[in-house]
Amino acid sequence: EAGVTQFPSHSVIEKGQTVTLRCDPISGHDNLYWYRRVMGKEIKFLLHFVKESKQDESGMPNNRFLAERTGGTYSTLKVQPAELEDSGVYFCASSQWGEKLFFGSGTQLSVL
Amino acid sequence: GENVEQHPSTLSVQEGDSAVIKCTYSDSASNYFPWYKQELGKRPQLIIDIRSNVGEKKDQRIAVTLNKTAKHFSLHITETQPEDSAVYFCAASSNSGNTPLVFGKGTRLSVIA
Numbered sequence: 001e002a003g004v005t006q007f008p009s010h011s012v013i014e015k016g017q018t019v020t021l022r023c024d025p026i027s028g029h030d031n032l033y034w035y036r037r038v039m040g041k042e043i044k045f046l047l048h049f050v051k052e053s054k055q056d057e058s059g060m061p062n063n064r065f066l067a068e069r070t071g072g073t074y075s076t077l078k079v080q081p082a083e084l085e086d087s088g089v090y091f092c093a094s095s096q097w098g099e100k101l102f103f104g105s106g107t108q109l110s111v112l
Numbered sequence: 113g114e115n116v117e118q119h120p121s122t123l124s125v126q127e128g129d130s131a132v133i134k135c136t137y138s139d140s141a142s143n144y145f146p147w148y149k150q151e152l153g154k155r156p157q158l159i160i161d162i163r164s165n166v167g168e169k170k171d172q173r174i175a176v177t178l179n180k181t182a183k184h185f186s187l188h189i190t191e192t193q194p195e196d197s198a199v200y201f202c203a204a205s206s207n208s209g210n211t212p213l214v215f216g217k218g219t220r221l222s223v224i225a
Contacts, residue, residue, distance in 0.1 A: 003155075004155075033212060033213075035215075040121075040217070041217055042116070042118075042201075042214075042215045042216055042217045042218070043156070043201060043203075043215040043218075044215070045212040045213070045214065045215075048212050056211075056212060059212070091155075091156070099144055099146075099161075099205070100146070100158055100161070101146075101158065101213060102158075103148075103155040103156045103157070104155060105154065105155045106155065
């Protein structure tokens with residue numbers, strides 16, 4: 001069984017540019033989460049999809065972040081325009097029942 | 113909302129010794145407490161979890177204890193080995209997954225051979 005896959009694994013962009021991260025959850029997992037870890041800090045919740053619906057987006061920092069999950073399969077997280085403080089590792093995780101999360105390897109985003 | 117504090121931030125132990133990582137949480141409604149291990153360059157992986165109706169759970173060399181009254185839970189690793197070196201994250205959530213996991217800041221464990 002394939003795990004949660006994310007790409008790109010690394011992205012280096014300049015301030016003001018746009019970046020789109022992609023996450024493919026484990027097949028059959030209705031729950032999909034986005035988290036972010038800034039170096040040395042906690043893995044911070046961004047948002048939660050149940051199928052194609054946003055269940056909870058209380059962690060999204062501001063309107064520069066847009067997440068979608070069309071068709072309830074893969075998800076994208078777009079940052080536009082990127083700012084320096086957006087740098088960090090963006091993790092996607094999926095779950096069948098909403099508890100045991102399976103994480104992807106993350107996307108290391110560096111905004112210069 | 114929930115707040116999870118984790119200590120220590122770094123921990124070094126000699127191979128064969130025990131390691132203990134402690135977390136506290138703020139929301140008394142939290143009822144699910146998993147621990148994740150992230151090895152260097154790899155994804156976080158669930159290693160053990162405990163629910164609020166249980167005080168202790170053990171799986172080989174790792175164990176987790178929960179004190180609901182004090183709102184803290186701990187990870188215990190016995191007979192540590194070099195492959196236990198990683199960053200460990202505790203987390204908490206309520207309502208059996210309907211609220212998102214809130215993570216601590218992580219503990220970097222180094223096991224010295």
